Amino acid sequence: xxxxxxxxxxxxxxxxxxxxxxxxxxxxxxxxxxxxxxxxxxxxxxxxxxxxxxxxxxxxxxxxxxxxxxxxxxxxxxxxxxxxxxxxxxxxxxxxxxxxxxxxxxxxxxxxxxxxxxxxxxxxxxxxxxxxxxxxxxxxxxxxxxxxxxxxxxxxxxxxxxxxxxxxxxxxxxxxxxxxxxxxxxxxxxxxxxxxxxxxxxxxxxxxxxxxxxxxxxxxxxxxxxxxxxxxxxxxxxxxxxxxxxxxxxxxxxxxxxxxxxxxxxxxxxxxxxxxxxxxxxxxxxxxxxxxxxxxxxxxxxxxxxxxxxxxx
Amino acid sequence: xxxxxxxxxxxxxxxxxxxxxxxxxxxxxxxxxxxxxxxxxxxxxxxxxxxxxxxxxxxxxxxxxxxxxxxxxxxxxxxxxxxxxxxxxxxxxxxxxxxxxxxxxxxxxxxxxxxxxxxxxxxxxxxxxxxxxxxxxxxxxxxxxxxxxxxxxxxxxxxxxxxxxxxxxxxxxxxxxxxxxxxxxxxxxxxxxxxxxxxxxxxxxxxxxxxxxxxxxxxxxxxxxxxxx
Numbered sequence: 226x227x228x229x230x231x232x233x234x235x236x237x238x239x240x241x242x243x244x245x246x247x248x249x250x251x252x253x254x255x256x257x258x259x260x261x262x263x264x265x266x267x268x269x270x271x272x273x274x275x276x277x278x279x280x281x282x283x284x285x286x287x288x289x290x291x292x293x294x295x296x297x298x299x300x301x302x303x304x305x306x307x308x309x310x311x312x313x314x315x316x317x318x319x320x321x322x323x324x325x326x327x328x329x330x331x332x333x334x335x336x337x338x339x340x341x342x343x344x345x346x347x348x349x350x351x352x353x354x355x356x357x358x359x360x361x362x363x364x365x366x367x368x369x370x371x372x373x374x375x376x377x378x379x380x381x382x383x384x385x386x387x388x389x390x391x392x393x394x395x396x397x398x399x400x401x402x403x404x405x406x407x408x409x410x411x412x413x414x415x416x417x418x419x420x421x422x423x424x425x426x427x428x429x430x431x432x433x434x435x436x437x438x439x440x441x442x443x444x445x446x447x448x449x450x451x452x453x454x455x456x457x458x459x460x461x462x463x464x465x466x467x468x469x470x471x472x473x474x475x476x477x478x479x480x481x482x483x484x485x486x487x488x489x490x491x492x493x494x495x496x497x498x499x500x501x502x503x504x505x506x507x508x509x510x511x512x513x514x515x516x517x518x519x520x521x522x523x524x525x526x527x528x529x530x531x532x533x534x535x536x537x538x
Numbered sequence: 539x540x541x542x543x544x545x546x547x548x549x550x551x552x553x554x555x556x557x558x559x560x561x562x563x564x565x566x567x568x569x570x571x572x573x574x575x576x577x578x579x580x581x582x583x584x585x586x587x588x589x590x591x592x593x594x595x596x597x598x599x600x601x602x603x604x605x606x607x608x609x610x611x612x613x614x615x616x617x618x619x620x621x622x623x624x625x626x627x628x629x630x631x632x633x634x635x636x637x638x639x640x641x642x643x644x645x646x647x648x649x650x651x652x653x654x655x656x657x658x659x660x661x662x663x664x665x666x667x668x669x670x671x672x673x674x675x676x677x678x679x680x681x682x683x684x685x686x687x688x689x690x691x692x693x694x695x696x697x698x699x700x701x702x703x704x705x706x707x708x709x710x711x712x713x714x715x716x717x718x719x720x721x722x723x724x725x726x727x728x729x730x731x732x733x734x735x736x737x738x739x740x741x742x743x744x745x746x747x748x749x750x751x752x753x754x755x756x757x758x759x760x761x762x763x764x765x766x767x
Contacts, residue, residue, distance in 0.1 A: 340747055
């Protein structure tokens, strides 16, 4: 009897060990980043294959605006605020020298909603590997993250996009710091395929006239390499069910944002005729380390669909 | 008759080892055979996307040197398409055979944020497994007359930005998003419906969100009960 009882745990243990070995051997690591993580107790951890929530970008909010910054642009992140709080203040130091203070959600992934079935249970945190094995820290247990970059620790010039934006009513704006929906990615669609273009590789974008009732608008994208792509851009003006006022304004009237000589600039995709980009100069720009920046002032409120009447030539 | 303990231990070790090697054998490629995964063509390597159980995913591969698109696969319809639903299909991870080189893999999701995986090196004759940090969720909406097809919006967790839009289905339908926390909102002003739910997208663990009362199963007439005369 005693021998029969001792037989069962051996089979289960060996099977479990075999399964664990298989799982460990077949799991490829995706992140190539290294970082030093300082937890709330002051312990420093050298972490390889560093990732946040399985991703290599950091999401936070500055002045109510969502920011998703890839790790290669971040120097360090400092978490200030109450440990364990669902939202914490963060100070993100970018490699360009600029710093941003914002809000970061740490405790969103603890308890699934009562209407949720399955999934969930994955706590948001920083993961990777150390010399002692797999590493994980919940986001609320971290004081500071210092990212290590293979190309050194010096300042990296921040890429700034400059362009001339021509609107449908003939106005022309010289825009500095142009962003498309908060980033440098221009999303378009070719049939059913969704693609995007890195705006730093684009020379110009010409928009064709589309029907007002169409959600899409044809556009021709010309790259600096000479390649041309014709696609369709989301330029819908119909308000979607569930869309907040801010979300609707951002989608319809502030698809393109930036700065002109007289102030902030924003325009919707429906109102643009052409965008001509200035080829970026890299490597020789002087980097100015900005002080802690609060949220950038919101663009002037204007009716949806209207172009920004800041400057005309 | 007493059992021999060392014999039992040896037997369980052999069985466990056989199971382990059997699983390893199933995971390897290149052996071909009827119904199996085809061999890697000569001179090429194989890119396998680990998507946590998602067998159909829209993705494309760019040559990192030339920035040219070398492969694309778009089996899924858009999230707001009224005809989108899961059709079953294979359980294999998405894979493609490529010439040796360095590539960028871009996976399209049902949000506006694609997942980019750069510096994927493909070598001739070898498999390259790439884990894609995406997950899926399902919205099951029930109205007064049962399951309904309703539009919804996908927000970031702070509800500052609309990341995507979708249309629920009366069939099984999953929506794919990068790993993270989101909120979905269903609003119908005429009927007064305004539902907001948090959604946790995890790798390999789909989450189902049920909104509204569970549909009541209709009992077919003439079964179970008889009238008393």
